[in-house]
Amino acid sequence: MTRTEERLRDAFQGAAETIRPGSLTPLTVPSRGRARARARRSWGVPVVVAGALGLILVGTSLLGGRMSPRPAAGPRILAGAPDHVLAIRDGRALVEDGAGHAIARISGEHYEAVAGTGDGRVFFLATASGKNTHTFYRVTLAANGTPSSPEMVRTDDPVQMDSGLGKPERFAANRDGSKLALVGANGGRSEITLIDVRTGGQHSMEEVGRALPATSATWAPDNRTLGYIAEGKDGRPPALYLLDTNTDRLTPRLLRSATMPDDALINVFVVDPDGTTLTAQVQGAKHGPRDDADYRLVRLSATTGRPTGWTARLPSDSFFVKPDTTGRHFLQIIDGRLGRVDDGRFSWVSRATDYTDAAW
Template identity: 45%
Template sequence: MTRTEDRLRAALDDAAQTVAPDSLVPLTVPPRRRFTWMAPLAVAAALALVVFGVTTLIPKPSDEPDRTAFAGAPTHLLAIRKGQAVVLDGTGRKVADVPAAQGRYEGVAATADRRTFFLAAAAGKDEYLLYRVEIAADGSPSRPRPLPGGAVRLAVHSFGSENGFAAAPDGSKVALVGLQSHPRTTAVVIDARTGARRTWSAPGSGWIKSVSWSPDNRTLGFLWWDGQALTKKATLRLLDTSRDGTDLLASRPLRTIEVSGPGIPAHGEMNVFTFNPDGETLTAQVQGAEYGPDDVPESALAGLSARTGEPTGWTARLPVDSFFVKTDASGNHFLQVDDGRLGRVDNGRFSWITKTHEEYEDASW
């Protein structure tokens, strides 16, 4: 249930309490006359009772953290909080701090083994140093090792809320997206072993975010907005990084970001997405339309075909309009970050990991 629905329910319930029970009369409908029977007080009370009765049948996700150990779920995750990297267990309890490095940690990305992670640390204005860290089975982290090649110069909008940093499943390379020299939007791919770099860019006022590597370790997916026509040309695109060229828009458009189907919010648009480990499907966070400045739009995770971009029928309702999604190695467990609070979706069910909004900026497992 959204916060708007909560407020509506409370207001209507309060209104119903002001109606004296003996003031209510049976509702009747005179023949061939419409609407004349609606006594205002009776309508308010009836509406309150109907809304109350309906909404109590819709399960509201608990606001308390779920300490369940989900079968097959990752036992540890690496999160960024206030510029520091920490290892948490699957229920959100802190296991260890990751040793500090030069700069402030801002982004984290995991490889397929979920033991090798990459960290991006801000080392100066629009400069990032990249590190590799290993997490042992007991959650203890290694000392971060810098990737060769020095700092990457790129104006990254946001690592967490826009998924602007991703590691190839085999750990061979990482990708960052942002602005390299205004107004050229750029994707940079760094070889994790040698530090060698390739860049793809597009001129103009476009906007790129939500990068994710396909399990083939070659295809980089991303969301692209054309700054001249935001609502018409926003697309999910696939870039074959093994081919020659530097044109970001030589990538293949898979679908527009508008998504519709059973269980998907009306007038929904993708905020972020991730490739699933099977290589055949994607999982996208889809947000419905907003109907006012105080409205909390509906939000859900939705499965899409990696071949056609069409919905597969899998959805999971979210209690918040998250701009974040990362999967585990099975494709059944997803991380969420909402306004600094960690959540998760396990086999289609949402639950919170942390109790309060604790300024988590990014996380991965």
């Protein structure tokens, strides 16, 4: 059985999963899995062209440290993990517990993406209001997971951004919920848009000399520093950048070059809550007759870029990492299925395969 056939088998099995009795009353939750078109990376072209702008790490020795066993099966809820997850499933926004059981449904349809502040209470939802144009809503959860009615985030102008995927795949909210950031492209050039949630003001920065979309928006704990991955100027290799959003003139600072003497790539990264480390999804070099690759979630030093602490083995790539405020728990979506990494160990949350986004 090929890897593709194995994934199709798992998808059909996930679609047949039943939801815990009584958890949906009096709410309605989609129970039918849907086929999800998924852009695949071509090994025949540079990874950045397929939207996987990468930060290349030093050697496989950098992937050392404590490695978790093979991915565990079944949901787990660990002490200190957030109680609730806000998930997007087939266009609907649902509040779920840490094991994937539905608690409540948020009014509205056709949601595309969600970003959380990390406190488990304040979330922002994105919908499409036109081609590459997005509208955002703020939702607050009570202690028991009951959601408030979505409140539209008023903006001075329509918010436009092309992520290359038809939706704001990587938009991020800072820790105090005062700013949103979208990264992608506009008019064929890399662009970053900042939104002041309180005033509706917008500030867009076109990155001249960078034709490929910026990716991997992540806020540092200071509420003002935005991290992202972008192509180097004038076609140079990708690099990790930091941007101070509290200055009048937005000038990104190069944190480090993306070019390293190794074939490992970072697909996406987040700045951890303490600000001293990063957590990155790393794609190793392809191997074997089917061009398989190893995927790991790796904790890195924000200063040196070298691994520090745990390394978690993942079943496949997802271009998706969502942290909580402790830096111990991370959500993953892999082929439409929700998983999590807790203290360096991966486990599946649900067998359903209709997840498109999630945050806690």
